Amino acid sequence: MVQSLTKYIDRSEQPLSEDWIADLPERIRWIRLLISIGTVLIFYLFGKIVTRWLLPLLIRKWVKGDNLSNWLESIRKPIGAIIMLIGFYTAIEIYIPASWHYEALLQRIVRSLGIIFASWGLYNISAVSSTLFAGIYRKLGMDESSMLIPFLSKLLRFLIIVLALAAIASDWGFNVNGVVAGMGLGSLAVALAAKDTLSNMFGGVVIITERPFSKGDWIQTPDTEGVVEDITFRSSKIRTFADSVVTVPNATLASQPITNFSKMGKRRISYTLNVALDSDPESVERAASRIETELRSNKHVHPELIMVRFHDINEQSLGLMIYFFTNTTVWDEYTRIRQEINLMILEILADEGLRLAYPIQRVQLESPADAEAVRAKVTT
Numbered sequence: 001m002v003q004s005l006t007k008y009i010d011r012s013e014q015p016l017s018e019d020w021i022a023d024l025p026e027r028i029r030w031i032r033l034l035i036s037i038g039t040v041l042i043f044y045l046f047g048k049i050v051t052r053w054l055l056p057l058l059i060r061k062w063v064k065g066d067n068l069s070n071w072l073e074s075i076r077k078p079i080g081a082i083i084m085l086i087g088f089y090t091a092i093e094i095y096i097p098a099s100w101h102y103e104a105l106l107q108r109i110v111r112s113l114g115i116i117f118a119s120w121g122l123y124n125i126s127a128v129s130s131t132l133f134a135g136i137y138r139k140l141g142m143d144e145s146s147m148l149i150p151f152l153s154k155l156l157r158f159l160i161i162v163l164a165l166a167a168i169a170s171d172w173g174f175n176v177n178g179v180v181a182g183m184g185l186g187s188l189a190v191a192l193a194a195k196d197t198l199s200n201m202f203g204g205v206v207i208i209t210e211r212p213f214s215k216g217d218w219i220q221t222p223d224t225e226g227v228v229e230d231i232t233f234r235s236s237k238i239r240t241f242a243d244s245v246v247t248v249p250n251a252t253l254a255s256q257p258i259t260n261f262s263k264m265g266k267r268r269i270s271y272t273l274n275v276a277l278d279s280d281p282e283s284v285e286r287a288a289s290r291i292e293t294e295l296r297s298n299k300h301v302h303p304e305l306i307m308v309r310f311h312d313i314n315e316q317s318l319g320l321m322i323y324f325f326t327n328t329t330v331w332d333e334y335t336r337i338r339q340e341i342n343l344m345i346l347e348i349l350a351d352e353g354l355r356l357a358y359p360i361q362r363v364q365l366e367s368p369a370d371a372e373a374v375r376a377k378v379t380t
Contacts (some may be wrong), residue, residue, distance in 0.1 A: 032094060032095045033095060035091075035094050035095075036091035036092070036094045036095040037091070039087060039090050039091040039094060040084075040087050040088060040091045042087070043083055043084060043086060043087025043088075043090070044084065044087065046083060046087075047079075047080045047083035047084055047087075048080075050079060050080075050083060051076045051079055051080045055075065055076065055079065074121070074124035074125050075121045075124060075125060077120075078117050078118070078120045078121030078124065079121060081117045081120070082114060082117045082118065082121075085110065085113050085114060085117060089106075089110045092106065108171060108172060111171055112168050112171060112172070115164055115167050115168055115171075116164065116168070118164075119160055119161070119163075119164035122160045123157055123160050123161070126156040126157045126160060203249070203250030203251040203252075203253060203254035203255075206250075206254045207231060207236070207250055207253060207254060212258050212260060213228055213258060213260050213262070214228065214231075215228055215229065215230065215231060216228060216262070217260055217261075217262040217263070218260070218261040218262045219238070219258055219259060219260050219261065219262075220258070220259040220261065221248070221253065221256050221257070221258055221259075222256055222257065223248070223252075223256070224238055224240060224246045224248065225238075225240065225241070226238040226239050226240035226241060226246065227239050229245065232250075234249070234250060235247050235248060235249050235250055236248050236250060236253055261329070262329070264329045265329070266302045266325040266326060266327060266329065267325060267326045267328065267329045267334050268323075268324075268325050269322070269323075269324055269325070269326065269338055269341070270321075270322070270323045270324075271322060272312065272319045272320065272321050272322070273319070273320040273322065273345070273349075273356070274314070274316075274317035274318070274319060274320075274356060274357040275317060275318050275320060275349070275354045275355065275356060275357055276317065276318070276354070276355040276356070276357045276358075277314075277315075277316060277317055277318060277357060279318055279354050279355070280353070280354075283352040283353055283354055284310050284318060284320065284352075284354065285310065286352055287320070287348050287349055287352045287354055288308045288309065288310055288320060289308075290348050290352075291308045291322065291344075291345055291348055292306060292307075292308040294341075294344055294348070295308070295324050295341070298341070299327075300326055300327055300328065300337045300340075301324050301325070301326060301327070301337075301341075302324070302325040302326065302327050304325070305323070305324065305325065306323070306324045307321065307322075307323040307324070308320070308321070308322050308323075309321045316357055316359065317357030318357070322345070326338070
């Protein structure tokens with residue numbers, strides 16, 4: 001009995017005939033069948049333990065917040081399918097000897113199903129991977145609401161599908177090298193034909209990653225000025241102050257200097273008052289001192305840098321430089337504060353008896369005798 005059992009269970013025996021099951025003793029067939037069924041049940045129970053107990057325990061350490069359930073559902077079924085696939089393959093290997101004629105075909109089918117199930121799990125993970133990319137963005141100090149996150153997620157899913165199909169085709173004996181080479185030549189042709197589109201897409205990646213501006217920012221470029229309404233991978237939409245929308249290619253924006261007024265922490269006011277040339281120096285000095293004192297006591301003026309100086313003497317006027325910053329950067333509040341300060345300056349100038357300079361043109365009139373003497377010198 002032992003020799004007979006050894007003969008039929010030995011995995012190294014020669015290839016069996018097509019009716020090999022009929023050649024087995026009935027007792028050995030039932031033993032193998034029961035072991036195979038038991039193997040499937042063990043793997044089924046193991047899969048339940050892994051998907052219902054171990055996975056939630058591990059994922060809780062990696063994922064925080066409301067995305068825990070999404071991560072669990074994305075990999076629960078693929079992992080359960082992989083465990084059951086291993087169980088069925090093991091059961092078949094136990095029941096059927098290794099010398100079975102279709103053993104190679106069975107292994108290929110199992111490998112293909114394993115690739116499909118693994119790709120299924122990776123695809124689902126990439127679909128809910130926004131939390132992973134958001135965590136990376138937070139560590140890099142980048143904006144989590146950037147549209148680069150969904151783009152990376154879609155790109156990752158596409159690569160998973162392509163790699164899975166290539167792996168399955170290669171395992172079944174298909175030559176994927178020619179397909180890859182053809183795709184390379186096709187990609188080169190597409191790249192040459194869509195050069196501008198690709199440059200705009202790369203410009204969009206630069207804008208999204210470096211974040212020179214965001215939606216709602218007031219920016220100025222050499223060609224346009226306005227508020228950013230939308231940023232895509234090809235272009236950005238800017239609403240001008242004339243209430244029109246300008247669509248600018250990202251390649252153009254990425255190669256131009258951009259002034260982002262929304263990033264200002266304070267707003268500058270700088271100009272020169274030209275007072276009359278015959279103004280009293282003491283009055284000019286008192287006016288400069290009073291204006292500076294008023295600016296320093298104004299709660300809307302940033303106290304870091306305030307300068308009021310008599311710094312210029314021109315042929316027609318005396319230059320009084322005024323230089324300071326407002327705390328607010330909002331355009332409406334800025335113009336209101338500037339108006340109040342301008343009115344204050346005019347009152348101080350009036351109190352000190354100072355007049356603003358007007359353009360002066362001097363005309364010198366010569367007497368007839370002087371004119372005759374000049375002509376005589378010229379002729380001689």
